[in-house]
Amino acid sequence: MKFIVDSQLPFALAKYIQEKGFDVLHTSALPNKEYTTDNEIREISVREDRIVISKDSDFLDSFYIKGIPPKLLLVATGNINNKELLNLFDLNIGKIIELFINYSLVEINNNEIIGHE
Numbered sequence: 001m002k003f004i005v006d007s008q009l010p011f012a013l014a015k016y017i018q019e020k021g022f023d024v025l026h027t028s029a030l031p032n033k034e035y036t037t038d039n040e041i042r043e044i045s046v047r048e049d050r051i052v053i054s055k056d057s058d059f060l061d062s063f064y065i066k067g068i069p070p071k072l073l074l075v076a077t078g079n080i081n082n083k084e085l086l087n088l089f090d091l092n093i094g095k096i097i098e099l100f101i102n103y104s105l106v107e108i109n110n111n112e113i114i115g116h117e
Helices: 011-019 038-047 057-066 082-102
Strands: 002-005 023-026 051-054 072-075 105-108 113-116
Touching (some): 011 082, 038 057
Parallel strands (some): 002 051, 051 072
Antiparallel strands (some): 105 113
16 A cells, blocks of 8 residues: 655654555655645545545545545544654554555544545
């Protein structure tokens, strides 16, 4: 599985996912860095078969309306600190990966992880 992490999420999240053995990009590593547009992220997700990880509801809208990105991990935690976010991923990375076997949209919040049809 390959991922691309949107700019409003920390680089530390991309690093954590990479340490778990996955191919991951953070927008800070792209030419336009934090100014990488949502459309550029969508294009990369399609071209490189990457799951978009974002808090941005615009990706949810385009997922439902256009089917792009093809796979989305929506982070719906509200404002939590980086340590809490990384801990949430650490506790749930296995379930997240498992859900992407059957679902194209996975949502993680402070209490649960949900696979959406």
